[in-house]
Amino acid sequence: MADRSYIDWPFFEDRHRDLAAGLEAWCAAHLPVDHGDVDAACRGLVAALGDAGWLQYTGAEAGVRLDVRTLCLIRETLAQHDALADFAFAMQGLGMGAVTLFGDGPQRVWLEQTRAGAAIAGFALTEPGSGSDVAASSATAVRAGGGWVLNGEKTYISNGGIADVYVVIARTGEAPGARGLSAFLMPADTPGLEVVERIEVMAPHPLAHLRMTDLRLPGGALIGAPGAGFKQAMAVLDHFRPTVGAAALGMARRALDESLGRVRARQLFGAPMAELQMVQGHLADMALGIDASALLVYRAAWAKDMGAARITREAAMAKLHATETAQKVIDAAVQLFGGDGVRKGMAVESLYRDIRALRIYEGASDVQKIVIARSVLEGSP
Template identity: 75%
Template structure:
């Protein structure tokens, strides 16, 4: 088992330590799963995570708050066991984050299903011409009577094609740029919504480009106030960016575990790789990066749980450092495996493919650097 001494840090309460132990036991029984059919695997994982009670942590009822330390612990643990399980869990939270934080009582009715694992959520933010710069969103939502009519395209949408509902950010025109956006809750069966393209990526996940062709939604579809879509999206990301760092942390811990096992086992010339000083230096660097990432991730989560109104800088630091450090840790684990490190089916080869996307989604690394720099002014 990976080093769990970090659970004794003052960031955590006994309930977090109990949860981590329970989830570890659950993962040992249920993970990993077969990734051959990513759609089917994700559907099965959502159902299993719901039945296990883990998805209950992905949404908050009226008057409740999301516990970010819990979300981070769950993502770290799931990622260490199975990257697709982490993805399935994370998207139930990110997809319904806007509803948890800003939704009406009627919209919150969906939370019972997504938390039980009987409905799959998606967050439709990215567009072909608006990735990291949400202010450039081109998808529109116009009023027709009491309805909203949405037109445009969204791309690289996680759970695209298998989700039962999506939160969509669209331009409603209350102002220019970021001031003219609103958020909407869109069921997958809404007429005019179609999957224009399924997107294949290096670590298989359900992703799609969605086309919105005069999608008609009722009056109650808007989440939050008109013109507050940018605030809704950024608040959701503020809550969930530390959890991306936590997922990277889980990948990095697994990579270190695999590397430790490898260097203890391989005996070139009669000695262990682990006995070579240069290898020991690499292992020390890996452990150092992991602990530094964990400190940043759980500091951000602890600050938010402690009542901080915004943790934009802390979340950006956690996401940036943890994902970049995990890439380096995993790369070294591959190197220490030699030729086996690039063989399909070897754990570190899968981790190498899994980690790359985390440096891009929910704000690429250079975007996080800009957020941090603005926070220094």
């Protein structure tokens, strides 16, 4: 059983502790699921998470703040049990993040569906020529007859091909670069939207390359003001980037837990592996990295929940440290398992594949270093 003593830290309230205990019990009864058919597994997970009420936390009523500590606790716990369950939960929040924070009444009808598990959400931001450099997005949205016509491509879109609705970022041209982007709510059955390719990756997830060709949206599809898309996307990431660190934290905790079971039971040189000082050194490094990550993740979440306007620096630190550390912790776990560590079907082998993408999506590690460095150079608190 992974360490849960951190739940008593002062970052949390009793409601967070109650939620964590309830979710842990739910996960023990329902996870992991069969990943043989990834699309079916994701649809099933969204429905199950919705039925159980967990997806309600992925959004909020108009004027109500998202609780980032709750999002982090849920992602951490889900990721300990099933990385695909964490993915399914996270994308409901990230996909509808712009609607949660900036959407109007009619747009929020979709939000209620995604929070209930009745619809699957996607966030169409990345393009073939602009990944980390969001301001270089080239997909366009042109005013036409009271509505908009969209053209362009998006790639590595999570839930691509199975989503019922996407938030898509496109260039409306109010100004050069980031100031000329806008966000739109785009139902997946809109004529002109094509799934060009389903993308297979090392840890199975539903991903796709999308193309929009003379795709028409009504005027009401625009989220907020024209030209505000970049700011909206960054605000969404401010809320959800710490949760990526939380997911990595959950995977690292699982790797440590698996390692503890292994070294206590495995005999080596006539004694349990746990008695070897080199093994103990690995365990100490793993535990230290996990606690440091947890402190950074929940500091960022707490700061946002306490009303901080921006937590760009804190979120970058949390994501960077937690994802990089989790990679090291899981690699150490594979090493402690020896040959069994690379055997397909073993928990640490799955974790080794699951963790790698977290160091890339929602801001690659190198980008997070730039964000942190700029903050330090500018003297930001």
